[in-house]
Amino acid sequence: MTSTTTTVDAGRLAVPGGELYHEVRGSGPLVLVIGQPMTAEPFTPLAELLAADHTVVTYDPHGLGRSTVEDPSLPVTPEVQADDLALLVAHLGGGPADVVASSGGAVTGLALAARHPQLVRTLVAHEPPVCDLLPDAAHVRAVTDGIVEAFEQHGSGAAWGGFVALVVHDGELTGPSVPPAAWSPPGPADGAAGDTAPPQPPEPSAKQQADDALFFLRMLKPFTRYAPDEAALRSGGPRVLVGVGATSGAGVAVRSARALADRLGVTPTVFPGDHGGFMADPQGFAAVLRPLLADPS
Structure with a gap:
């Protein structure tokens, strides 16, 4: 099924x-259809496809993008975002809703299903980075600490490099912290002639800088260290499915997802692509989703 441009009701x-x-x-x-730290835009192609026969809601998570936060010094936890979504579902008619959630959004989805089970029919949790379920959880915590330190010492670019390396890293993590190449301050390009500086990316807006600070300082640790309520998720309330990318390799997000599926006694659903498969192949992603959302069993 191909997507068509639908009317968007923003609120x-x-x-x-x-x-x-x-x-x-x-x-x-x-x-x-939710993520974190992704805002609504990356999900637009998938949302357009699903909107052919669903009421599809995307959003900017608490304090990010066009959403606002009153006190950016407070932690933004999966529980905070789950309670936000509970209010959103109630605002839109009360549900229950199906929840298609990726990355940190999948952690929010797990918290929503546990805290507000009456509002969720089916949760598809695609690669939630619930890293404390991993055998090398202590090391992943140390790497995460290094990412936060990279942000504090070197800024957003350094921290994003470390974060991406953590989430999609193939194989076992071996270093004591974020690899230096992932977060060293940028320098002159190799082979630059004379004193000519390489082109620099535009300065991020004040809002983007605030979003980065909120994510790295107030969200990253609560989300990667979230402990799913396994008893609640197995209680017979919402149907909880765990998704993994066909080409995700051995990054911490996909390893966490497989560990969670094992704990819950479910077989992981394989989606096309990697951790960002919903962006690279929204049609293929939607084709896997549709039977999951249509089957209430």
């Missing part, structure tokens, strides 16, 4: 500590 919802920006497309059964 804002007051929640404790801030305001949520959200977009609604299509009509039919309610489905939330």
Whole structure:
């Protein structure tokens, strides 16, 4: 099925500590398509496809993008974001909703299913980085600490390099902290002639800088160290499915997802692509999703 451009109803919802920006497309059964730290935009192609027969909601998570936060010094935890989504579902008609969630959004989805089971019918948790389930969890914690330190000492570019290396790293992590090449301050390009400086990326906006600070200082640790409520997730309430990317290799997100699936006694659902498969192949991703959302068993 190909996507068509649908009408987007954008809105804002007051929640404790801030305001949520959200977009609604299509009509039919309610489905939330969420990520974190991704905002609504990367999910647009997938949302357009699903909107052919669903009411699809995307959003900017607490304090990020067009959403706001009143006190950026407070932690933003999976529980905070789960309670935000519970209010959003109630605002949109009460659900229950299907939840298609990726990365940190999948951690939020796990918290939502555990805290507000009456609001979730099916949760598809695609590669949630619940890293404390891993045998090398202590090392992953140390790497995460290094990413936060990289942000504090060297800024956003350094921290994003370390974060991407952590999430998609192939094989076992071996260093004591973030690899230096991932977070060293940028220098002259190799082979630059004379004193000519290489082109520099545009200075991030004040909002982007604030978003980066919120993510690295207030979100990263609570999300990567979240302990799923396994008893609640196995209690017979929402149907919980775990997704993995066909080409995700051995990054911590896909390893965490497989560990979670094993704990919950479910077989991982394989989606096309890697950790960002919903962006690279939204049609293939939607083709795997549709039977999952159509089957209530």
